[in-house]
Amino acid sequence: MKSLLLVYHSQSGASARLARAAWNAARAEEGVAVLLRRAWDAGSADLAQADGLLLVAAENSGTLSGSMKDFLDRVYYPGLERELVIPYALLLSAGNDGRGAARQARRILSGFPFPPAAEPVILRGAVTDEHRVAAAEFGQAFAAGLAMGIF
Numbered sequence: 683m684k685s686l687l688l689v690y691h692s693q694s695g696a697s698a699r700l701a702r703a704a705w706n707a708a709r710a711e712e713g714v715a716v717l718l719r720r721a722w723d724a725g726s727a728d729l730a731q732a733d734g735l736l737l738v739a740a741e742n743s744g745t746l747s748g749s750m751k752d753f754l755d756r757v758y759y760p761g762l763e764r765e766l767v768i769p770y771a772l773l774l775s776a777g778n779d780g781r782g783a784a785r786q787a788r789r790i791l792s793g794f795p796f797p798p799a800a801e802p803v804i805l806r807g808a809v810t811d812e813h814r815v816a817a818a819e820f821g822q823a824f825a826a827g828l829a830m831g832i833f
């Protein structure tokens with residue numbers, strides 16, 4: 683059984699809706715247990731149990747939202763001490779851009795060092811049914827890849 687940690691932060695509810703869609707699809711995948719945690723509540727103990735990390739957050743002022751950055755800052759040294767190397771995937775909600783947050787997250791995570799399991803997905807504007815489908819497919823694909831040992 684593989685373990686996928688889904689960490690999200692959401693201010694207005696947009697990232698939360700995407701996270702829920704990804705979570706529902708990922709946990710439907712056989713052979714994967716998915717733990718859903720808000721970024722404020724997630725910590726290194728959660729990460730230590732994980733075989734994969736799915737991050738869902740917004741771009742704020744051209745960067746990753748503060749609480750997701752805070753989560754990554756808090757787990758950095760414990761991760762290094764445990765010599766954790768797990769694949770990650772990133773799903774971003776953004777008003778009209780998202781590239782700054784994607785760039786920053788990639789740079790941060792390369793220092794852990796965690797390999798990307800996929801290119802970041804950026805969903806722009808208000809959450810639509812198409813966004814929910816895209817988030818679900820993203821979560822399902824990551825979970826399936828973990829279950830199959832692809833990453």
Ligand SMILES: Cc1cc2nc3c(=O)[nH]c(=O)nc-3n(C[C@H](O)[C@H](O)[C@H](O)COP(=O)(O)O)c2cc1C
Binds near residue numbers: 695698739777779780
């Ligand atoms: C303080 C703040 C800064 C933002 N900065 C950006 C930005 O730089 N680029 C962008 O595309 N969207 C930006 N947005 C829009 C959010 O990324 C977008 O509304 C997103 O869906 C919010 O998701 P959340 O409310 O779940 O956190 C910003 C929103 C806020 C509140």
